[in-house]
Amino acid sequence: MTVAEASGRSSAPVSLLGLGPMGEPMARSLLAALGELTVWNRTASKADGLAALGAVVASTPREAAAEVTLTVLPDLAQVRGLLDGADGLLAGWAERGIEHPVLVVHGTVSPVAVADFAAEMMRLHGVSVVDAPLSGGTIGARDGTLSIMVGADQAVLPRVLPLFEHMGTTVRVLGPSGAGALAKACNQIVVAGVVTAVSEAMLLARSADLDLAVLRELLQGGLAATAVLQQKGQNFIDEDFAAGGSATNQLKDLRFIDEAARARGLELPVTSAVTGLFEEMIDSGRGELDHTGVYLTIEEHGAKND
Structure with a gap:
């Protein structure tokens, strides 16, 4: 289902961007648990299976901007690449009037860089960054048995921990942004x-x-x-x-x-x-x-x- 085909329905409050070997099965778990999910992938055809299950498929990161936006991408550079421009996440959050979105980084990234990124995003845009790298591989992603290592501000934990529990069986908070990556x-x-x-x-x-x-x-x-x-x-x-x-x-x-x-x-x-x-x-x-x-x-x- 595309955004246009959603017949005017607003995007789900949760989205997942990056439907690779880890992201696609994670999206399936979330969709099954929540009943709705917006997804985006640079190669759009990778979303076909999720569309058949009822996911809303965004054509740009802007369309996928949600109150909680999960990214499952190789590195922080790819996450940054989703932010700016007319089709970026920042434009999407502004368009929907989402003043304090949460951006989750599930990829394995530099602990130093992601802590700096979190401070920058909060200072400049009011975006809370949660680093939540994964362990358990594609089997854990498929079975919903991942270990998820969370670094986040305490205030945003109620918005993300219930989501993580749909994808993992061992979800632990280590400290502020950067702690999960460490x-x-x-x-x-x-x-x-x-x-x-x-x-x-x-x-x-x-x-x-x-x-x-x-x-x-x-x-x-x-x-x-x-x-x-x-x-x-x-x-x-x-x-x-x-x-x-x-x-x-x-x-x-x-x-x-x-x-x-x-x-x-x-x-x-x-x-x-x-x-x-x-x-x-x-x-x-x-x-x-x-x-x-x-x-x-x-x-x-x-x-x-x-």
């Missing part, structure tokens, strides 16, 4: 580190002709058990790293971690070493592989030493 940075330290450690373990096991499927089973039965082995262990067994979360996005997150650590005067030596490996991986042209493909970069280190 929690996600901590999450990504563990994810990148575990992916790298599992890669080393699997490479060592393969070098000794151990059965990797059996090793995976053994590791999952003890303290080494991890969601990486559960969800992506087959990647290592098959040496197939073609699909999933890209190494390019992993490196983006690692650089945000470095920025946040430096802002606090911290040195993270393990994360620095992991970052170096992902830089090598991308420099070698493997940036679009799943992040578990760092296995190939580690394998090359051994080949150089032969």
Whole structure:
């Protein structure tokens, strides 16, 4: 359903912009729970399935401007790109007389940058920015079982927490804007580190002709058990790293971690070493592989030493 086809009905008080692998299933959960939702995506055809379920499909961010506007986009630059101009969110909020809208940033972004962005948006436009990054991947988005890490002013929490509970089972408030992104940075330290450690373990096991499927089973039965082995262990067994979360996005997150650590005067030596490996991986042209493909970069280190 387009805005025009909504027969004069005003836009829903909630909208979601960005219908990628995470955003589209999140929108489905919201639509099912709320009964109405406005959506927008740069490639309009990605909204067809939601339109068939009754969502209002906006043709511009301006049409999608709602009292609470959720964005599920790769980085803060894409969120900023929705704001200005005749077809931007700012124009839409003004057109509807929404004086204190809430803008939710669900993407994984820099904790430093999003805190600055929140202060800027409140000072210049009266917009409350909530950073609410996600963990749980596309499966969690599909099943409504995401972990959502929230950074927000206390006053806006009643407007967003009920929405988040339709999409996630673990929703926690960490502090003001930027706190959610910092929690996600901590999450990504563990994810990148575990992916790298599992890669080393699997490479060592393969070098000794151990059965990797059996090793995976053994590791999952003890303290080494991890969601990486559960969800992506087959990647290592098959040496197939073609699909999933890209190494390019992993490196983006690692650089945000470095920025946040430096802002606090911290040195993270393990994360620095992991970052170096992902830089090598991308420099070698493997940036679009799943992040578990760092296995190939580690394998090359051994080949150089032969």
